[in-house]
Amino acid sequence: MPKDQVAPVISRLEEFEQNMPGYLNSNYKLAILMDFDGTLAPLVNNPANSKMSVELEKILRKLANHPQIFLSIISGRGLKDVQTHVNIDGVTYAGNHGLEIEYPDGSRHDFELPASVKKNYTAMVKELKQKLEKNGAWVEDKRVSVTYHYQGTPDELKDEQRQLAVQICQRHGFRANQAHEAIEAKPPVNWNKGEAALYILKNQFGDNWSEEVRVVFAGDDTTDEDVMRVLKGLGRSFRIASDAQVQTFADFRLPEQNVMTDLLRWIARVYV
Template structure:
């Protein structure tokens, strides 16, 4: 009787049982893939022409190498050519989910007919021009405006600058002298927290996201459900690739439902991804792997 009462209490209170907790993914040191042959060896049969494939990709550090300024990023010529080729295939669904503002990432990738998500998925635009925008509460919008103002006043100096993306921001300090970086980035993070925003470490930058239950993982699930329905996991094979902490949200929710790849040079990095790619250049081989099944 006590057992029945406890289970009923768990159901009412939302407490997860031990079996449910065991199913929750944990980070791991993922096996590495270095080239096209190793994609084929490690994932035999995962992609096949009897199933559609949904390819969800980050931009900075994934499709394009990290640059000293976001405006200078560019996809490698071979990678871009393959990406454009697979984007046209009717069995391939392609979406780019970026921390950049929506218009910015659209300009950088510049491929028609695909889905774009900006601001970590807070803004989504489909090929037909329809959109899904996560509406921030008025108080959060006010805090965002004040946060941007204070960051610009106090830490936009010594080569550092604030990238204002309307609902989230990135504080870039790549060009700040080494002896000043720690002090400025700590202060920037404190200012973000002061206004209730969540600072995340990125490549020589801090990304501040609003305090809402929405991230690249939620955006990925939303996009997949909108395109393929509630049973998308049975309808389509999913490939996700990203290179930083914000991409881990998508890797976590897709664990066991798709295959995800974390780009990282650190061989011991803990990740929710299924595999690690040691450098951005291996992304060209990932796209060749997809093209080899659906295009060739």
């Protein structure tokens, strides 16, 4: 069982090859899996305003069109939401922490929630909106998972509202995960970003995917740790975090979101 650790830091382009000499090879297929918010795009108070930098998007489009590269975005956002914000063809998109997956050809895989869970979800969203959409906080209903955003709440009220949100989610049987000034409520099923990543890789490359393809994953949040955990020893993963002591299953830490551009540059140098 892999253990989390304080990961070594990579802060500029040259350090990727220095720390992973020869890992990338254009003779091998490469699977790139990434989160969106805080990874491909900087975190912002209103997720509707989230946007990738021009340079990062340009590199990403080149990588998405490369015949040796498979690209997938695995996000906590709803599927259509993350597709709208990335808007790049040839990408496999996974929304709601992998509960919804859509491939470039339009085919889908949707994790079917039990009827009782759906009923509890509806009641949970209703209660969250009634009790906690106030003081600048709001509820993002993503159909199968929900995010309670409290970035805009006054500091002296944040903790009280956060704790109540956690209690409401748990009372309805959902798992409440701490995100960046938000609570993400996920259904009580054996499925997360890690399971989704494995499903996507197996679907694309077969059961022996780890022998067929090199894998790179990047994410910035606690929910991304599920991917880092399952890929430990099978790929290379990067946790974006400013905290030098953050415990992570990732192989390396990127201190700032903009280092993601260097990560993609490193990949492009080899493949494009």
